[in-house]
Amino acid sequence: MSAATVLYIILSGIIALVIALFQYVYKSKRSRLNLIFTGLRFVTFFSIFLLLVNPKFEQITNSVEKPNLVIAADNSSSVLYLEQNQKEQELIRAIKNDEAINEKFNVNFYTFGNNLQPKDSLSFTDEQTNISKAISELSQIYKNSIAPMILITDGNQTYGNDYEFTSSSYKQPIFPVILGDTTTYVDLQIKQLNVNRYAYLKNRFPVEAIVTYNGNENITTDFTVSYGNTIVYSEKISFSRTNTSSIINFALPTNTAGVHTYKATISTINNEKNKVNNNKNFAVEVIDQKTNIAMVSSFLHPDLGALKQSIESNEQRSVTFLKPNEVKDKLDDFQLVILYQPNRSFNNLYEVLKAQNKNTFVITGSQTDWRFLNSINSNYEHEITNQTENYLPELNNNYSTFILDDLDFESFPPLKSTFGKVTFNTPVEILLYKKVGNVSTKDPLLLTFESNNRREALLLGENLWQWRSQSFLNTQSFNQFDNFLGKLIQYLSSNKRKSRLKVEYESFYNGSSSVIINAQYFNKNYEFDARETLTITLRNKATQNILEYPFVLKNNSYQLDLSSLSPAEYEFTVRAKNENISKSGIFKILEYNIEQQFLNANVKKLNQVAINSTGKSYFIDNYSNLSVGLLNDERFLAVQKNHKNIIPLIDWKYLLFLLVFCLATEWFLRKYNGLI
Known part of the structure; x- marks a missing residue:
């Protein structure tokens, strides 16, 4: 308590005493009753003055923390x-x-x-x-x-x-x-199977199997791969105390399109405790086409390499780098053309793209020639300012063209873009907005649109490679960013009519992975509709059992977790309850329990x-x-801790009780003695 506070308390006591004496002693007869009134009035005024001074006291409490x-x-x-x-x-x-x-x-x-x-x-x-x-x-x-x-x-x-x-x-x-x-137990194990997820029709896909042996005797065993009841590959393998592993490389043919499931087996030996790890299933989806993408740029930039790696993370896609003057005679080989920061050297290419009605993905930045771009296309026009600005991304949760996942865009670094407004002459779907600091501009950063049966996307910023790097820092993997970009590429490389019900699923799932199915439903204006009820009907092709589950609404999509399903091949149909709209498909869950691989x-x-x-x-x-x-x-x-609390007098409730008691007692005594 400070010296000033002590002084104020002393002055409060003196003033309270003077007032009490003046009221009951000065020019009054001295009596025992007046002395009682003086004391009560002194306590009353002193309490009020103390509350005005409001001194603070330290309270120390001890506690033992285990x-x-x-x-x-x-x-x-x-x-x-x-x-x-x-x-x-x-x-x-x-x-x-x-x-x-x-x-x-x-x-x-x-x-x-x-x-x-x-x-x-x-x-x-x-x-x-x-x-x-x-x-x-x-x-x-x-x-x-x-x-x-x-x-x-x-x-x-x-x-x-x-x-x-x-x-x-x-x-x-x-x-x-x-x-x-x-x-230590004697054991043979298929330690790992390395195989591509996709293969192409009338081709051969490579398989690498790593087989390990734990034991002291010399043995020879059979390694086989079967497709249904047919053995498609076999090989004898020898192991010893010093030769405990073998790497087997072979290739299998692809004769029909679709998902094909294989079973790799290593023959068991005597006294082997764990026989579950002697078998391992794997699957390959055979496709009869590949998406070829041309990436056109007149100069080098880190974005080009990042885009190629991201797009080609899906083996169904292939990226070819070309200069503007090299594309003209090769356009028939590509389903999509990415135009990176176009300038006047793209003039002839734009004319050919219009003539062939090719889908495009235009990426602009600080080296984009907007005067040329404004003159060559009729869908949008950028204000010419010759200034640049850094823009942060903001996800548009109402984007309805395809299902989106939030990549934690708020943590992404800004893209460098030309400053100025963009006006559009055709309806557009904005995927990402621009932000400057914490201010949302509601101007587009990434958008898609359709014009004359052609799909186009426009990204108004460069340094996309930094986004891919940040995504890796956030999740320790490039997968989320690559999947995000892959959905955009898949949309742009196709000209299929937009459907009101979209369903996303994998052709096959490994037995220990999550089985997640996503869906989106749109109303007749192709706006996402969160009021619809979506259900899925599943039929196990082996047992013919039929199951039905509802989807759960999650952000701007419907989601269903089917991880509890047993390994099998399933046919499914997703239906909208209030509309006669449905989508069907097939997926497989492979039999594999990684937890049973350990001895x-x-x-x-x-x-x-x-x-x-x-x-x-x-x-x-x-x-x-x-x-x-x-x-x-x-x-x-255990740690003993001292807690020091500063408590103001105004929080001490007993002082209020004392004040009320003094006033009430004085009033009662005065009333009792006829002084009121």
Whole structure:
């Protein structure tokens, strides 16, 4: 409390006393009753003056904060397959019932498999394991507290970053509890199959198989690939104690279009424990055409390479670089022409494009000749300013031409574009708006339109390569950006009439991946309609069972997760409830459970995680040693914290009660004695 505040309190007391004496003592008879009134009036005025001064007091409270103990338990089906599920559940119960551990720590339970979940019940149904993701998310939750982790797992991760290295993000000790043992079993395994997703009709597609052997004897076995009941490839392979792996390369023919499913098999040997990993299914979609795209530019730019890599990530598409004077006689070979920053050297090319009514994708930037472009086309015109500006992208969620995914455009760097307004002479669909800083201009950055049965797209900015790089930084993969651009290329390379019901799905899905189907429904004005109810009817071609599910509305599309379906080939029909509109198709779910490919716990990697984090690893049967270690570890001590709160007097409710009491008592005494 400051000296000035103390002075104000003293003055308040003096003033309150003077007023009280003046009212009940000065020129009044001295009596016991007046002295009581003087005291009550003094307390009343002094309380009021104190509230006006409002001094502040420090309140210090002490609390003891126990450290957290994070229990991360593996909920994937590999634990069940390794027959460690009962032991893991018993360990969870033992931790819950350990009074010493619960007295020292705040115990928090999580399970992980596909995703991290804050719970302590285990079902062992997750078909994927991402240990790295679980550790990263827990590191964010407990980054500001003492929180050692007990990681209960077999250490077998099926996707995600290598947790041996990402575990360093958890800046606290990790104590892996290993589900399994170090016993080595004799095993043959098809470790990996590398095959292209697409192949072309009347061609041959390459297949690479990696087969591994774990054992000490010399053996010879058969590797076969079958299509239905027909063996299309076979080879004998020999292994020994020193020769433990073999890479097999071969090619298979494509005689008919469609999705073709194959089964690779390595013959089992005696005493082999895991026979599931001796088989692996794979599929190839055979197509009878390829989309050829011409990319025309008069100069070099990083965007050209980024566009080529992004477009050709789908093997159904091929990009050819050409100069403006090289395209004229080759246009018949291409379904789409990308014009990068056109200038007057494109004059003859534009005339040929108009004559052949070719679809185009025009990308402009700082080196675009807008005077030429304004004169050569009649669909749009750009204001000539000779100035440039950097524009950020803003997604138009009402874009209805095809289904869009938000790539977190807000995190993308700006594109460099010519400053000025663009006017359009034809209806356009805006896919991305321009933003300057945080201000949305509602001017188009990326748009599509159709004119004279020709589809066109216009991107008003260069440095698209930075978007692809940022997408990789955001997701650790180029896939999202490549899929986004792929949808635009697919739309531009086709002249099919726009449908009111669009359905997006894959021809086949691997057994452990998500089976997601997206759909969009448009009204008669081709505006996205969120009021419609879409349903899908599925028929299992093997069992003839029929299933029906509703779609769920998500942003500007309908979505359905069918990951729970069993492996089979399915025919489906998507219908709009209120309109006689439907779309049909076929997809396959391949039989493959990656969680059943493991024989042992990954002891080596879990030991390394413990070493890197200054923890210690334990086998599942040694919980007592882990408990003792945690209780005796001086790094995990309770912390006493002092909390200092500054409390103003006006918040002290008892002063108000005192003020009311004094006023009420004075009034009652005066009334009782006939002074009122």
